[in-house]
Amino acid sequence: MKIGYPCINTRINCTSNTTFRLANYSEENLIKKVNDNLDCLEKILKFNLQNDLLFFRIGSNLVPFASHPICTFDWPSFFKKRFQKLGKFIKDNNFRISMHPSQFTVINSPQEEIVRNSIAELKWHCQVLDLMNLNPEHKVQIHVGGVYGDKVSAIDRFIKNYLKLPSSIKKRLVIENDDRSYSLKDCLAISKKIAIPVIFDSFHHFCLNNGESFYQSLKLVQKTWSKKDGIIMSDYSSQEKGAKEGKHTQSLVVSDFRRYLEETRGIDFDIMLEIKDKERSALQARKITNNFFKN
DNA sequence: AGTTGTCAAGCTAGT
DNA sequence: ACTAGCTTGACAACT
DSSP states (O other): EEEEEEEEOOOSSOTTTTOOGGGGOOOHHHHHHHHHHHHHHHHHHHHHHHHTTTTTEEEETSTTTSSSOOOOOSSHHTHHHHHHHHHHHHHTTTTTTOOOOTOOTTTTTTHHHHHHHHHHHHHHHHHHHHTTOOTTTSSEEOOOOOOOOOOOHHHHHHHHHTTTHHHHHHHTTEOOSSSSOOHHHHHHHHHHHHOOOOOEEEEHHHHHHHSSOOOHHHHHTTTTTOOGGEEEEEEEOBBBOOOOOOOSSSOOHHHHHHHHHTTTTTEEEEEOOTTTTTTHHHHHHHHHHHHHHOO
């Protein structure tokens, strides 16, 4: 089981998500920011390696405005060597990488332009992983999208648009159950039709489910990951106490996490801790799992 | 140096 | 009609 955290390390004095305002776009700015981001990504991965945190989600600001029409600069060629070097480090040390384009990426929108923009967004995410020469075990995850008052057609639209995607995207794309619209059951039904792997988000499942236990859920999800996709990825969080349902906790709730490990014992999966305090919780979780699996 | 309004983009539920 | 929350806070202009 690999343990990871998303995008940001709070104790390293840098972020791999530096960006700039669209109004300040220039080739010079772009090059500088991407360079800074790659520098920082390298530092984060080194930290993670030292601490046995081999799962990491790379943030979507790594290349600012990569899918925006303003960005005509050939950054993939310009940074090719750097990406390759990072990719080698990732492979040599057996890291698992994921990326998660943000809420604007909706491939089942009824508006063609939104779908087009979403595909452009997926394309550059996948391209980053390709530039690093990472195999399809390194994934790009999205949600199914909107419902628009008619889930059946919304799902049909997802499938129809998915089938038109280039293989560079299809080989990496996975769908995640969300906390309001598309449950695990919905995702599995989609997966059955187009063989897309499903990422299980335990917290979203807690918010929206059809009665499946965590163990059952992971077992069901396991069937959607083929050998080339690697072992299953999952997202983990728990509810912030006192806040409204759906808000991620500030720090790892140890008792909840232990219970989760108990309930899912026997299933091999990589776990991404979507918790606000980032590496702090991941370090805690690493210790807990190390002891847990000793027994 | 620290604070705060604003930032490319979508969707949903709650007020 | 408007906002919070998801998401990954970070920028930049102001005290």
